[in-house]
Amino acid sequence: MFADIVGFTAWSSTREPSQVFTLLETIYHEFDQIAKQRRVFKVETVGDCYVAVAGLPDPRKDHAMVMARFGRDCSTQMRVLTKRLEVVLGPDTADLSMRIGLHSGPVTAGVLRGERARFQLFGDTMNTASRMESTGSPGRIQVSREMADELVHAGKGHWIKPRSDKVLVKGKGEMQTYWLEVKGESNSTNGMESSASKVKTAQTDSETSSSGEGHTTQMVMEEEHSEVADEPSVVTMGNKRLTDRLQRLVNWNVDLLSRLLQEVIARRQTKGTAPDPEEHLSGLEKDILHTSENSLAEVCEIIKLPAYRPEFKLANPAAVLLSDEIIEQLRHFITMLALMYHDNPFHNFEHASHVTMSASKLLNRIVIPEDVNYQRKSAKAIASDLHDYTYGITSDPLTQFTVLFCALIHDVEHDGVSNMQLAMEQPHMADKYKNRSLAEQNSVDVAWNTLMQPEYRNLQQCIFTNEDELERFRQLVVNSVMATDIFDKESKALRNSRWDKAFHKDPQSLPLSEEETTNLKATIVIEHIIQAADVAHTMQHWHVYTKWNERLFQEMYRAYESGRSAKDPSEGWYNGELWFFDNYVIPLAKKLDECNVFGVSSDEGLNYALANRNEWAAKGKEIVDEMVQRVKQKSP
Numbered sequence: 001m002f003a004d005i006v007g008f009t010a011w012s013s014t015r016e017p018s019q020v021f022t023l024l025e026t027i028y029h030e031f032d033q034i035a036k037q038r039r040v041f042k043v044e045t046v047g048d049c050y051v052a053v054a055g056l057p058d059p060r061k062d063h064a065m066v067m068a069r070f071g072r073d074c075s076t077q078m079r080v081l082t083k084r085l086e087v088v089l090g091p092d093t094a095d096l097s098m099r100i101g102l103h104s105g106p107v108t109a110g111v112l113r114g115e116r117a118r119f120q121l122f123g124d125t126m127n128t129a130s131r132m133e134s135t136g137s138p139g140r141i142q143v144s145r146e147m148a149d150e151l152v153h154a155g156k157g158h159w160i161k162p163r164s165d166k167v168l169v170k171g172k173g174e175m176q177t178y179w180l181e182v183k184g185e186s187n188s189t190n191g192m193e194s195s196a197s198k199v200k201t202a203q204t205d206s207e208t209s210s211s212g213e214g215h216t217t218q219m220v221m222e223e224e225h226s227e228v229a230d231e232p233s234v235v236t237m238g239n240k241r242l243t244d245r246l247q248r249l250v251n252w253n254v255d256l257l258s259r260l261l262q263e264v265i266a267r268r269q270t271k272g273t274a275p276d277p278e279e280h281l282s283g284l285e286k287d288i289l290h291t292s293e294n295s296l297a298e299v300c301e302i303i304k305l306p307a308y309r310p311e312f313k314l315a316n317p318a319a320v321l322l323s324d325e326i327i328e329q330l331r332h333f334i335t336m337l338a339l340m341y342h343d344n345p346f347h348n349f350e351h352a353s354h355v356t357m358s359a360s361k362l363l364n365r366i367v368i369p370e371d372v373n374y375q376r377k378s379a380k381a382i383a384s385d386l387h388d389y390t391y392g393i394t395s396d397p398l399t400q401f402t403v404l405f406c407a408l409i410h411d412v413e414h415d416g417v418s419n420m421q422l423a424m425e426q427p428h429m430a431d432k433y434k435n436r437s438l439a440e441q442n443s444v445d446v447a448w449n450t451l452m453q454p455e456y457r458n459l460q461q462c463i464f465t466n467e468d469e470l471e472r473f474r475q476l477v478v479n480s481v482m483a484t485d486i487f488d489k490e491s492k493a494l495r496n497s498r499w500d501k502a503f504h505k506d507p508q509s510l511p512l513s514e515e516e517t518t519n520l521k522a523t524i525v526i527e528h529i530i531q532a533a534d535v536a537h538t539m540q541h542w543h544v545y546t547k548w549n550e551r552l553f554q555e556m557y558r559a560y561e562s563g564r565s566a567k568d569p570s571e572g573w574y575n576g577e578l579w580f581f582d583n584y585v586i587p588l589a590k591k592l593d594e595c596n597v598f599g600v601s602s603d604e605g606l607n608y609a610l611a612n613r614n615e616w617a618a619k620g621k622e623i624v625d626e627m628v629q630r631v632k633q634k635s636p
Contacts, residue, residue, distance in 0.1 A: 001050075001051065001052045001053070001067055001070065001071055001100060001101070001102050001129065002049060002050075002051055002100070002129050002130045002132065002133035002134075003031075003049065003050040003051075003052075003071070003074060003098050003099070003100045003101075003133065004048060004050075004099050004100075004133055004134070005048040005078075005096055005097075005099075006096065006097045006098065006099050006138040006139075007092075007095060007096050007097070007138075007543070008048040008096065010540070010541035010543035011023075011092055011093070011095075011096060013540045013544060013608070014092075014354075014358065014361065014541075014544060015089065015090075016361060016364055019089050019090075022085075022088070022089065023085060023089060023093070023096075024045075026081060026085060027078065027081055028045055028050060030077050030081060031050055031074050031077070034070060034073045034074060034077065035070065038054075038066055038070045038073070039054075039060075039066070040052050040053070040054050040066060040067065040070045041053050041054070041056050041057065043119070043120070043121055044118070044120075049133075051121075052070065053067075053107070053121065054066040054067045056107070056121070057109070062154065063104070063150075064104055064147060064150035064151050064154060064156075065151065065154050065156060067104075067147075068102065068141075068143075068151060068159060068182050069182055071100045071102055071141045071182075072141065072182040075097075075098050075100060075139065075140075075141060078096070078097060078098045079097070079139075082095075082096045082097075083244075086245075086248045086249070086252065087252050087255065088252070088255070089252075090249075090256075090353065091249060091252070091350060091353045091354050091357055094245065094248065097138040097139040098138075098139065099133055099134075099136045099137065099138050099139075099140070100136065100140070100141040100142070101129055101130065101132025101133030101134070101141075101142050101143070102132060102141060102142070102143040102144070102147045102180065103125055103128045103129035103132050103143070103144040103146060103147050104125075104144070104146045104147045105123075105124070105125035105128070105146055106123065106125060107121045107122065107125045108121070108122040108123045109121050109122075127171075128144055128169070128172070131167075131169045131170070131172075132144055132147075132177065135167045135168075135169070135177075140179055141180040141181075142163070142167075142177050142178070142179060142180070143160065143177065143178050143179075143180050144175065144177060144178075145175070145176055145177070145178070147178075148160045148178045151180075158183065159180055159181060159182050159183060160178040160179070160180055160181075161178060161179045161181060162176065162177075162178055162179075163176070163177045163179055240339045242335065242338055242339065245350075246349055246350070249338070249349065249350065249353045250331065250334050250335050252353070253353060253356060254327070254330055254334055256356070256360065256404065257330060257334075257401065257404060257405065257408075258322055258326075258327060259317070260397055260400055260401040261322060261326070261330075261401060261462055261463070262317040262318075262320040262322060263317045263320075263397035263401075264397045264398050264401055264462070264463070265317075265320045265322075265462065266315040266316055266317040266320050266397075267315045267396075267397050267398075268465065269315070269320075270314045270315045271309065273466065273469075274466070275461075275465035275466055276465065276466040276467055278461075280467070281464075281465075281466070281467070281470060284467060285452050285460075285470070288448070288452075288474060289448075289449065289452060294432075294433060294434060294441065295433075295437075295440075295441045295444045295445065295478050295481075295482065296433070296434070296436055296440075296441055296482055298474075298475070299478055299479055299482050299491070299494075300475055300478075300479065300523075301498060301520065301523070302516060302519045302520045302523055303475045303476060303479060303519060303523045303526075304472070304519050305391070305393070305396050305399060305472070305522050306392065306395070306396050307392075307515065308392070322462070325458045326459055326462050329455070329457075329458050329459040330459055332456075333450065333451060333456055333459060334408070336450055337349070337352075337408060337409060337412055337447065337450070340412050340446060340450075341411070341412055341413070341414070342413065342414060342415065342416060344416040344555050345416075345551040345552070345554040345558065346416075346548065346551040346552040346554070346555040347411045347414035347416060347555065351411065351548070351551075352407065352408050352409070352411055352412070353408070354536070354548075355407040355408075355410065355530075355536065356404050356407040356408050356533075358407075358532070358533035358536035359403055359407040359529055359530060359533035360404055362529045362532060362533060362592075362598070363393070363400055363403060365598045365599070365602070366390050366393060366597045366598060390597050391518050391519070391521045391525060391597065392519070393522055393525065393526065393597075398463070398469060398472065398473065399472075399522075402472075402473055402476040402477060402480070403476070403480060403526060403529060403530060405477070406476070406477055406480035406481050406530055407530060407534075409443055409444070409446075409447035409477075409481065410440070410443055410481045410484050410530070410534065411439070411443060411484075412443045412446050412447050413439075413442055413443060413446050414439055414443070416555050416559060416564075417559050417564050417565065418487075418565070419436075419437065419438045419439055419485070419488075421559070421565060422438045422439060423435055423438055425564070426438075429442065436488055436490070436491075437482060437485040437491070439485075440481050440482055440484055440485045441482075443481060444477060444478060447477075448474075448477065476526065479523065479526070479527055480526060480527060480530045481530075483495065483527035483528075483530055483531050484530060484531065484534050486531065486584060495524070495527065498520065498523075498524055499524055499591065501520070502517070502520045502521045502524050503521070503524075503594055503595060521595070524595070525597060528588065528591055528592060528595065531588060532588055532589070532592060532605065535584070535585060536605075537549070538580075538581065538585045538608075538609055539585065539589055539605035539606070539608045539609045540605075540608055541608065542611070542612055542615055545608075546623065549577070550630075553569060553570075553573060553624075553627050554627075554631050554634075556569040557569055557570070558631075561635060570624055570627070570628045573620075573624050573627075574616075574620045574621050574624050577616055577620060578613070578616065578617060578620070581609065581612070581613040581616070582613070585609050585613075586609050586610065586613065589602075589605045589606035589609045590606060592605060592606075
């Protein structure tokens with residue numbers, strides 16, 4: 001048997017290495033347990049490919065039935081695990097599936113002498129089994145004629161169904177193959193019928209990273225004696241409801257943000273931050289609510305981040321335990337956000353979660369410099385240098401929390417149309433927001449007003465405890481979300497001007513102190529992190545890019561069909577994507593490199609962007625035609 005994870009390469013392009021390891025370790029550990037139960041011999045794993053055999057090293061007459069059941073069990077367990085893992089590893093994990101190929105025949109087996117000697121299999125049977133996998137379909141098991149004959153001989157002919165088209169196999173020509181559908185109950189690793197594996201995480205406290213992603217994760221398998229339903233269950237609130245998929249995304253966001261809140265509290269404890277009287281904070285919150293009719297006017301050039309203090313290194317997030325009230329309020333708030341996102345093909349809660357994941361990855365990629373003199377400087381001086389090198393971003397958990405918070409809220413209540421169309425449809429909103437960044441300002445207001453409700457009081461006090469923290473939180477929210485409007489010419493010009501001032505001019509020529517210059521750079525980097533995360537699909541694997549590109553096309557075509565857009569998007573989509581790559585995505589990716597805090601990993605986004613641009617140039621016209629056909633088929 002050869003089994004390969006479909007979508008793994010694209011999925012892993014959006015993840016940290018530790019998350020990729022967690023996925024493979026969890027899935028293949030479970031397959032190993034099934035193999036032990038079925039008395040199947042695991043040969044090896046190569047990347048995301050799992051290879052196993054029955055009838056070796058001890059021959060057995062029922063090898064075909066054993067491998068058929070083993071393949072079925074692995075495929076079933078894969079569906080269970082990916083749903084569980086989505087809560088741990090984030091968006092799109094549940095979309096992963098196994099493609100399995102089975103073949104029966106003789107092999108040469110043995111241990112080759114040399115370094116790293118191991119038991120290996122050789123021969124044409126291995127090649128054919130591999131071809132059965134590679135020419136198969138996601139979520140299905142393809143078997144060769146030889147394997148099918150073995151099953152028929154064993155009285156299991158009803159398990160197989162001829163494939164309608166023949167498969168072209170290198171070196172063998174066209175082959176008739178079969179789809180395998182094993183009848184009967186699937187056994188779990190402990191032999192209990194219809195059991196599933198629930199995945200939990202146990203975090204190694206000392207290795208939690210600044211953005212809550214770099215922790216070591218141990219997968220703890222618990223039995224749950226219930227089927228995983230094919231149809232998604234729903235969570236209802238009022239007249240709206242969350243699908244099971246969106247609920248998993250809510251849980252993932254809760255886990256991510258709660259770990260950062262632990263860091264916020266730990267840092268606060270090391271500083272000995274004294275909370276302001278609750279009446280004072282409540283007054284400030286009300287002032288913001290009453291005076292923030294135009295969030296765009298609040299955008300500031302420099303956001304002051306906390307200066308370095310030696311006691312920062314004493315912070316111990318592992319010792320912080322968030323109360324049940326805080327966790328439940330965070331969960332309820334994120335659930336409300338998910339419900340307030342509209343059912344758009346692109347601007348939806350899944351997109352917000354993808355942006356959050358991408359922003360988290362970028363925060364994790366902020367690295368320490370290589371030229372720090374660790375021998376000639378004191379520990380205090382070294383820590384201070386590292387703080388300055390990252391412009392204080394990695395030293396302030398509240399900043400990191402707010403970046404991910406903004407990624408999650410930045411498109412809430414997005415109506416699936418441009419700001420220009422929104423202004424025509426809702427003139428009162430256009431008047432309120434001075435006809436600029438309507439959707440973005442509305443998202444800030446909706447999310448902020450929701451968070452400031454009395455029912456989230458414990459959560460508020462966890463995020464900010466004094467005027468300084470509240471002011472920094474508010475400024476970061478406004479600047480970050482407003483930065484996602486890339487088509488407001490005035491805002492774009494101001495951001496470009498600030499970038500040139502911070503990174504292209506001699507620091508000595510700036511009328512700013514050293515601290516102000518550092519904070520200016522921090523402000524700009526934060527805005528560019530959220531911008532890059534918002535279009536991260538263009539700087540990730542080709543399949544990720546085409547998936548979200550088509551969703552955006554569907555959304556704009558839906559607006560066109562409903563009379564909410566005057567232009568058919570298909571007419572300029574091909575050239576529009578090329579323009580977007582050349583004038584926004586690629587320059588943005590280059591800026592991430594220029595700001596000099598992402599190390600060698602800054603090349604990753606640029607390389608993907610260039611590769612996607614070139615592939616779109618070659619295939620884009622054909623892809624647009626296919627997208628038009630699909631979207632018209634969906635139209636009523």
